[in-house]
């Protein structure tokens with residue numbers, strides 16, 4: 001079900017929080033992506049380490065594909081954004097990936113995962129293809145930034161859940177959870193959300209509908225990525 005234009009003017013949280021409204025509307029799928037059994041198993045300490053290693057190897061490949069995706073958003077922001085501070089935020093996100101890739105290599109050594117021989121799983125290939133489709137110069141900044149915000153937010157909400165009071169996350173996995181679950185990353189996601197909301201406020205009906213579909217696709221891909229990590233597909 002695609003949101004109708006009328007809902008865009010409907011009562012919203014804060015000033016004009018379209019993204020929050022979409023999260024509510026797609027609550028089931030959103031919860032599926034941010035409270036997936038893979039994450040719940042980290043949180044309750046029952047995670048199978050082979051699942052964690054599978055996730056680590058596959059996510060390393062995903063993050064490598066994420067670099068050109070963010071580069072393409074930087075280019076779109078430069079051409080299309082009405083606010084030059086967008087570039088600063090996106091550039092910061094891209095720079096952080098350098099550290100993130102180094103972290104994956106260090107973590108892989110720790111867990112005995114050979115990153116140079118990882119074969120991408122179908123769920124990963126499909127997700128990276130989706131990213132690639134958004135890299136096309138024909139795809140508008142509004143759509144790409146919607147995807148970017150949603151992708152980062154799923155990880156933030158998922159891993160932050162593993163650090164909340166009452167969680168039994170194993171000590172050796174806490175660093176992983178901190179990487180995306182920390183407050184600084186949360187603030188970064190909120191800044192991405194603000195840009196997305198600002199763009200959606202000004203979007204045409206057509207763009208608005210397309211952006212909602214992008215959000216749904218991201219959530220579906222994230223669920224598939226967790227399923228793959230658990231070894232259930």
Ligand SMILES: Cc1ncc(CN)c(N)n1
Pocket residue numbers: 059062063066151152154155222225
């Ligand atoms: C699959 C996936 N989604 C999101 C992220 C966070 N950048 C990630 N590393 N991997």
